[in-house]
Every structure is written in C-alpha cells, then in structure tokens.
Amino acid sequence: MRQDEQQALRELHGDYAQLLWRFVMRLVHERAQAEDVVQETLLRAWQHPEVLAREPSALRAWLFTVARNLIIDDWRSARHRHEFGTDQLPEVPGDDQTERVLDAWLVGDALESLSPEHREVIRQAYYGGRDTASIASELEIPEGTVKSRLHYGLRALRLALEERGVSGR
Template identity: 40%
Template sequence: MKRTSTWARNRAAVAEEALIRALYEEHGRALLAYATRLMNDRAAAEDVVQETLVRAWRHPDALVNGKGSVRGWLLTVTRNIVTDRYRARAARPAEVAETPVTTAVAADHADSVVTSMIVLEALDKLSPEHRDVLTQIYFRGRSVAEAAATLGVPQGTVKSRSYYALRAMRQAFGGGRQVALEEVSA
C-alpha cells in the first residue's frame, strides 16, 4: 500500500512537471513579450514569467477546469503579478542613490581634539631643546636642514634630538594610545 502511494505521488509530480514544461513551451514567449511590454525591463519580465509558472504549478486545477482558456488565465496572472509589483514599489519610499554631494561623514572632530591635547601634554614633558626640534620638523613641516638652520645647531644634533624626543614621547604615552605627530600637525 505504501509503495502504491509513493508511486502515485511520483507519477503526479512527473505529470505536474510535464504540464509546466508544456505550458512554458506553448505560452512562454507570449507571456515574456506581454510582461516585457508591461514592465519595460526584460530581467524583471523573466522573473514575472517564472512567478506565473510557479502559480500555475501551485494551482493546476485552474488550468484544467474548462473555464476559459489557459493562455487567458496565464496572462491574467502575469498582469496581476506586474500590478502587485508596481503597487509594492509605490508603497515603499523611493530609493535615493548616494551622490558625491552626500558623502559619508568624516571622522569625528572630537577625536582630533583629544589627540591634540594628548600630544601637547606629552610635549610639555619634554625638554625645551627636544620640544623645539619636534615643533620645527612636525608642526612647521621643515626638513632637518631647515630646522638646523632655524635652531642654529648642526643637522646631526637635530636628528638625534628628534630621535630622543620621539622616544620620550612614546614613553610618556606609556604603551597606551599611540598617536602619530603627523596626525596632530595635519
């Protein structure tokens, strides 16, 4: 008995698949042309035809009940699906594409203020010579040669003072938040 019901179900599934194939072969082109005319979009029309055939598969009794033509039923279902899609699209707010004028918000200004305060506090802990070298190189954007000429010291002195000043700054931060001087001077 179980075997018979499984066989009957398999036979029904094969028959339904054959029915849908036959519907697509006979009416598929007409459905696609109609949906494309209604939607002005071939890809969307293909989706509508697929949905129409799914509905035909779910309601095979509507196809074989003898009331009206099969093509008429399929075209009505297609029109109803297109109408439903237009209504759904109209119910949603319109999507707005992002334009160059509406760009994402940049980093918060508060972060740069906090970073500046941390760096200035660390600079206050340095010796005046080290602070002067970092000010010339990082905040005024001068080269080693320009900083040496402005401060009246040799270039090697500027290099070594900047090295030791940066090392002292790293120690002042205590391995916590790392801040680049370029970030503050920008």
C-alpha cells in the same frame, strides 16, 4: 512530481511562456524581471490544477491576469518605491583611517607633555622635514643643542607614549 504532471507543465510552458514573456516585457522593459514574472505565473498555474482544466481562452486570461497582478504588486512594493536603478557604481570605500587618526591624536597629546623647546625641535625636524643646521639657524641656537634637544625630546616622547599605552616595538 508525476509523469503526467511534468508533461502538463511542459505543455503549459510551451504553449504560454513566450506569449506571457512578450506581454510582461511590454510592461516592465527588463528581461530578468519579465522572466521572473513568467516563471512565477506558470508556477501558480501548476499549483492550481483546476485552472489547467479550463478552456484555452479562460486559461490564457487567467495567466495574463496573474502576470499583470504580479507586476502591479511589485510596483506597489516597498522595494520598488524605495529603490532605484542607476548606471553609476557606489562610492568605493577608502582605507579605514581610524588607526591613523588615533595615532596622530596620541602623538599630538604626547607632544603637548614635552617642554616647548623639545616640542619645537621635534616639530620642525619631523613635521617640517628640516635638518639640524636649518633648525639651529632659525632658532638661533647651536646645532649641537638642536641634536641634544632632538635626542632627549624623542626619549621623553617615547616615555609619554608608553604611559598612554603605546608600545615601543
């Protein structure tokens, strides 16, 4: 950009930026958007040097018309029609539960492959959080049998999971 062009642009900005900004703010009510419209208007004036040679009243009319048209174009744009402002933040995404769901499905499927006796003892101990004495009392079997079923049931469960592609460690 030549020195005289830079000077002309500075003068244009100095003479019209505040006037344009106040005009645009009355229409859009958003500081950032008003600044963008003023900047674009002055840029378009600089890109059309023949406009800068006009009388001040004609130049002013041209600038205000360009600014108004930029605002109207924005109002008609798809962005303006389909987007809306809000004072609420979007939902905060939670942790991805996919792995947990898949693991639960795999364990459930593997549990179904066990005998009903082994499955019931494991279900009560691990899902119910019960100790061997209370399981033995409820199932009316010796506590040693509960321990044995837990041991062999967990071993069978580990094998069933390995068959489904789940590694032990």
